[in-house]
Amino acid sequence: MTQAPRIRLLTLFFVVMLLGLAWLSQPIMAQDYQRLNLELPERQINNTQSQQQTENFSPELREVRYTLQRNQGLGHALQIVADNGNLLWRIGRHENAHYFTRLRSGDEIIMWLTADDELARMELNRSPTLTYILEMNEELDKGMTIYAEHKEVKTRIVMASGEINDSFYLGVQAVGASPRTIMNLADIYSWEVDFVRELREGDEFTIVYERRYIDGQYIGDGAILAAQLHLKHRNRTINAFRFEHEGELLGYFNENGDNLRKAFMRNPINYTRISSRFQRGRYHPVLQEIRDHKGVDYAAPTGTPIYAAGDGTVKFRGWGRGYGNYIILQHAGRYETVYGHMSRFGKFKQGQRVKQGDVIGYVGMTGLATGPHLHYEFRINGVHHDPLTVEFPGGDPVAKELQPVFAQWAGLLNAQLRRTDPSITQLAKLFE
Numbered sequence: 246m247t248q249a250p251r252i253r254l255l256t257l258f259f260v261v262m263l264l265g266l267a268w269l270s271q272p273i274m275a276q277d278y279q280r281l282n283l284e285l286p287e288r289q290i291n292n293t294q295s296q297q298q299t300e301n302f303s304p305e306l307r308e309v310r311y312t313l314q315r316n317q318g319l320g321h322a323l324q325i326v327a328d329n330g331n332l333l334w335r336i337g338r339h340e341n342a343h344y345f346t347r348l349r350s351g352d353e354i355i356m357w358l359t360a361d362d363e364l365a366r367m368e369l370n371r372s373p374t375l376t377y378i379l380e381m382n383e384e385l386d387k388g389m390t391i392y393a394e395h396k397e398v399k400t401r402i403v404m405a406s407g408e409i410n411d412s413f414y415l416g417v418q419a420v421g422a423s424p425r426t427i428m429n430l431a432d433i434y435s436w437e438v439d440f441v442r443e444l445r446e447g448d449e450f451t452i453v454y455e456r457r458y459i460d461g462q463y464i465g466d467g468a469i470l471a472a473q474l475h476l477k478h479r480n481r482t483i484n485a486f487r488f489e490h491e492g493e494l495l496g497y498f499n500e501n502g503d504n505l506r507k508a509f510m511r512n513p514i515n516y517t518r519i520s521s522r523f524q525r526g527r528y529h530p531v532l533q534e535i536r537d538h539k540g541v542d543y544a545a546p547t548g549t550p551i552y553a554a555g556d557g558t559v560k561f562r563g564w565g566r567g568y569g570n571y572i573i574l575q576h577a578g579r580y581e582t583v584y585g586h587m588s589r590f591g592k593f594k595q596g597q598r599v600k601q602g603d604v605i606g607y608v609g610m611t612g613l614a615t616g617p618h619l620h621y622e623f624r625i626n627g628v629h630h631d632p633l634t635v636e637f638p639g640g641d642p643v644a645k646e647l648q649p650v651f652a653q654w655a656g657l658l659n660a661q662l663r664r665t666d667p668s669i670t671q672l673a674k675l676f677e
């Protein structure tokens with residue numbers, strides 16, 4: 246790409262973003278930001294919805310719903326319609342017949358019948374945004390129209406903040422975020438924070454995220470645009486700003502443009518507890534002698550998936566004395582990770598490439614182990630490091646040419662995040 250179009254693109258991107266933000270800064274004000282859950286506004290929206298529906302068609306029409314069972318088709322739904330003799334055949338001749346003939350069990354056909362039980366209208370909600378509609382035209386000698394209606398998804402940006410008390414999940418759920426948003430938030434921070442070991446009661450979070458609506462009805466959450474996690478006990482605050490460029494998600498970055506994603510996952514497994522830490526001179530329970538423990542043991546049930554901590558190649562897959570079934574992954578440069586005591590291997594063979602997060606095997610207790618656990622080692626230039634504390638190389642930071650755009654974007658989002666903090670008003674005022 247030459248310099249001129251790139252600058253033009255950047256400018257365009259900038260304008261679009263600022264327009265978006267002018268709009269964004271509005272809905273986050275007073276009525277959208279709340280520490281309580283968001284039930285009330287939704288109930289109101291539902292009321293107006295049902296009113297709209299009854300106004301849609303003439304009141305003398307009767308609404309009937311039919312859910313298809315296994316091996317049923319449109320003919321079953323139409324049995325309630327009077328004079329349905331050749332109706333199925335006539336629908337079948339329409340150019341859009343497939344909207345109503347390619348059906349599966351569980352599909353709900355909504356029919357509106359006249360006083361004489363003749364079909365006036367039929368609908369099938371194929372997805373939240375796509376409805377198939379059939380309308381009978383009395384004037385046109387019982388002709389019919391079959392068409393698709395696409396609904397627009399509207400996004401509102403809301404902000405919520407709260408405190409973690411019982412658990413991270415409950416804390417975020419209490420402010421009205423969907424399970425998906427909770428998982429997304431955990432994902433965004435999973436590289437920086439170990440949710441099992443590091444979160445404490447009283448830690449705080451703030452999220453700016455999208456809520457999606459069709460016809461004013463809430464259908465689910467969209468992306469998290471910005472988040473802040475405040476680990477009170479460690480006096481540490483971690484910001485995360487979503488950054489997209491030309492429609493592509495580049496990732497979540499902190500205010501300095503550092504990628505929150507690292508080249509390695511801190512824990513290559515969802516574990517129940519850490520049964521043994523990295524240490525020099527540990528009494529080995531099976532060998533019954535003093536040895537260094539050169540990794541971390543994660544206790545987890547047999548069969549728990551083990552993930553590749555980072556992108557790399559399977560350098561070794563096989564049996565080792567002590568390790569049992571084990572795998573060594575070779576990562577870019579000088580890094581190696583080792584996974585021991587597996588009950589069985591995943592699909593990746595020696596020499597094959599793996600991506601971060603691929604399942605390379607399953608927890609077991611092969612080799613020298615007293616119970617099912619993953620023995621995990623992290624080596625740099627062949628030297629063992631503590632996997633729980635070693636500094637990981639980061640993912641790609643914001644590219645140099647995008648830094649000015651990112652700085653603007655992060656600055657605006659950061660101002661929104663800080664609106665919860667009464668001591669900071671200066672920055673936020675700029676966007677009111």
Ligand SMILES: [Zn+2]
Nearest residue numbers: 540541542620
């Ligand atoms: Zn171990």
